[in-house]
Amino acid sequence: MFARLRATCKSFKAATKAIVAFAALSALAACNTTGMPMSNNGPRIDTSKPVPVALLVPYESESSSDIELARSLENAARLAMADLDGVTIDLRVYPTGGQAERASAAASQAVAAGAKIILGPVYGGSAKLAGIPAANAGINVVSFSNNPDVAGGNVFILGNTFRNTADRLTRYAVSQGKSNILVVNGESAAESAGAAAIVAAASRNGARVAGQTSFELSQMGVTQGIPQITSAVRSTGADAIFFTSGNDGAMPLLAQLLPENGVSSPNPQFIGLQRLNVPASALTLPGLQGSWFATPDVALTQTFVSRYSSTYGGPPHSLAGLAYDGIAAIGALVKSGDKNALTTQGLTRQSGFAGVNGVFRFRTDGTNERGLSVATIQNNQVIEIDPAPRAFSGIGF
Known part of the structure; x- marks a missing residue:
């Protein structure tokens, strides 16, 4: 049997190699470092103009499942952008190859290009390294990881813990x-x-x-x-x-x-x-x-899967909703008109955000709380x- x-x-x-690498019982695949306390980190933004957002995903990986995941995350992010009311996102996509060192280099490129916030990367170790050049520039990273060990400082995680x-x-x-x-x-x-x-x-x-x-x-x-x-x-x-x-x-x-x-x-x-x-x-x-x-959230997830499938001709990766949630949160903060919307204080607002996986909010230690x-x-x-x-x-x- x-x-x-x-x-x-x-x-x-x-x-589903990418899922396993990300899912609950692979949380320790990342660097084993303790998250640092939050500071009120983040850039000032001009809410009257498109907000530059960097998306770090594992394009150019040797793994076909990574490529599939990257495509699904980008598609979901663009679907979320289309749903934003009165907010324009300038999404710039950076391949990481699924490697921590490349994620760090991609974060450096994104910062140099003027990104106001970084969405991604997927894997915990990559998120930790990407957070370093971002922190030096006063930029927050909202990663798709679920590993609490990499959260803290300027690194937040979207994945369920x-x-x-x-x-x-x-x-x-x-x-x-x-x-x-x-x-x-x-x-x-x-x-x-x-x-x-x-x-x-x-x-x-x-x-x-x-x-x-x-x-x-x-x-x-x-x-x-x-x-x-x-x-x-x-x-x-x-x-x-x-x-x-x-x-x-x-x-x-x-x-x-x-x-x-x-x-x-x-x-x-x-x-x-x-x-x-x-x-x-x-x-x-x-x-x-x-x-x-x-x-x-079962009802919201089913609605997202149906809409994604009708838009892109096939079902999303099971993690795609995290990219939608990330863009939805950024859009909600920018819509407030606050030039400090993307600081740590903005990201950790108590009311949280509504996403396709349900309600969620970021804790001050960089982890998250989700409605399940x-x-x-x-x-x-x-x-x-x-x-x-x-x-x-x-x-x-």
Whole structure:
């Protein structure tokens, strides 16, 4: 069974290399540096003229998936530009090749050309290096990364973080009476970071960590870890299991072997830190039926996908909405008419921004807070069970 599931996921990985490099459990792929506190950084702008915005994307990469991602990000950015009311963006695209050194050079070029803000690059290490020449010029960088370790100073991240997902799902679990949580993670730096985020979320949101168990990331490691997980469930009385693994890794085998050993959702409730509906083939896995996971605002995302597809003749990359969100935020700030709109103070406004992935705002440490939906899998379909909040005063924040 594991071999069949691994074969399915292997093709998925090949098709989504860029997603995996960016997604939740690859947050530590970037430089391991701590984000610096924010300063009120940013240039003065002339809101009566087109605002120069640099877009750093991985064109000219050796990876075809990077090229696909770059094209989708640029398309989404231009779609957002067309939606701006009374604001004109002068978008200038710089290829990074998916490399940190080239991203730094591209940032230097963008600054020299007069960019007032940099949107991108994708990968965390690239964002960190791009932030250096930008900081020297007093320019902010709004990266597509989700790695909190590269956020801070003049670098902001748009990607959804472990903290956002863990907080949203933990709050929902507590509201549904599932507050005694067993944390299960693979033995890798990324999954350990995910587990730490879940533990912290439990503390913030009134849940109890019943225990934490881990396993080696291999077929044998998962198999050998099943008795330990099942024993922990029974000895602690856990009413929920929060997994850090995704369907490109250990989750399919966990979802097969745990039910075979008498542990299946909803008693205890399976919760995924990663999106358990990816790839689409995972929806048919019996062990994932009834599991919970977080997604961007379902209705808004569907609308964006439909509009993008009708405009460009095909669906967007799953990360394309981040580029739209970035342009939407920049446009909203520029429309205010404030010459200091693109400073740190402007970017971190408490009311946040409305994007195609839902509402979001930047924290003062350079990370972000996003409105997420909670979804489940029923009869091989994704069902939204708790809609994303549409404002930061709403339920879920």
